[in-house]
Amino acid sequence: MYIPQINLITLHRLVQPGKVIVLYGARRVGKTTLLKHYITKYLNGTEEYLFVTGDDIHVQEYLSSRSIEKLREFVGKNKILIIDEAQYIKQIGLNLKLIVDNLPDIRIIASGSSSFDLSKQVGEPLTGRKYHIKQFPLAEKEISQIEKPHEIKAHLETRLIYGSYPEVVLMNDNQIRQEYLRELINSYLFKDILELENIRSSEKLVRILRLIAYQIGKEVSYNELGAQLGMSKNTIEKYLDLLEKVFVIFKRTGFSRNMRKVISKNCRYYFYDIGIRNALINNFKPLTLRDDVGHLWENYIISERYKIHEYNRDFVSSYFWRTYDGAEIDLVEEKDEDLSAFEIKWNKKQVTIPLRWKNTYPESLIHVINKENYLKFII
Secondary structure (H helix, E strand, C coil), X not given: CCCCXXXXXXXXXHCCCCCEEEEEECCCCCHHHHHHHHHHHHHCCCCCEEEEECCCHHHHHHHCCCCHHHHHHHHCCCCEEEEECHHHCCCHXXXXXXXXXXXXXXXXXXXXXXXXXXXXXXXXXXXXXXXXXXXXXXXHHHHCCCCCXXXXXXXXXXXXXXXXXXXXXXXXXXXXXXXXXXHHHXXXXXXXXXXXXXXXXXXXXXXXXXXXXXXXXXXXXXXXXXXXXXXXXXXXXXHHHHHHHCCCXXXXXXXXXXXXXXXXXCEEEEECCHHHHHHHCCXXXXXXXXXXXXXXXXXXXXXXXXXXXXXXXXXXXXXXXXXXXXXXXXXXXXXXXXXXXXXXXXXXXXXXXXXXXXXXXXXXXXXXXXXXXXXXXXX
């Protein structure tokens, strides 16, 4: 079964002559599926296109040549060039620039499972010639196309335990879901870092992620992580940055408009997919037997909110807010200087918004997100 992806419409809207669409996303989130459905829905039988994969040695030879004649020969009469796994092609950015500059009618889509190498290659050469699209594990807004609201709520516990990778969502057996997530970690999660950054072992990455998994919703100290793992602060920062760039985790910084008593330099980290988090700590227990439900809920809501902003191309800035005396807001969003504050609670109960927040930002909108009202917030 194919669950329609929001980016399918975005991709069609942004593809145009003289531009390169760069599609980023972790492995197994459905980038290739997206490209194939784009071809089927929008190109099949209407336009000539060329679909290639960057891990093909012959494709690498042509698309890393920096020879306009070889590139022109490679493209031929096709009007659309689609390159999957483009991060494996050396100097891909320079070669795509040559194609765009010399074949002005060509439209190009390049996908990659990591942003750090592909972004580095296409960044400067394609300045002003590219659009970025991020692909994530399925968003609830996408799943809502095949599930009704009551079905989504019925599957909430499954989402909080096993996440929303496409294949996981379509599976019906929890044991198979667990095996899939473990295999994903062992075979795919760190593949780009190990291949492209010459890191010999994923053991240190797993150790860092396990500590992050227990600190969802809390500020992370690089010095403390380094002390626990026997690594330097700089090494910790480097590894966390790489893990962000292969779409395993993302961070939120503290919000401040120059308030001295507000923590603004520390970061909080969240997982793009909560199933990966649970697999890393090997905990697939039902919610009734867990003591981390609040952390799972916060990660789920913040990651779903992140997905929907990206898919809607809202360009909203997101933060947390906390003072040194312990007052805090789970999520703060800012757009065009308008502020919204969100408290994320698993149980429906009375929530007290910090007085300092209300006094400092009286114009901000304040929301409480719980199991009763969360769908309108993320869908």
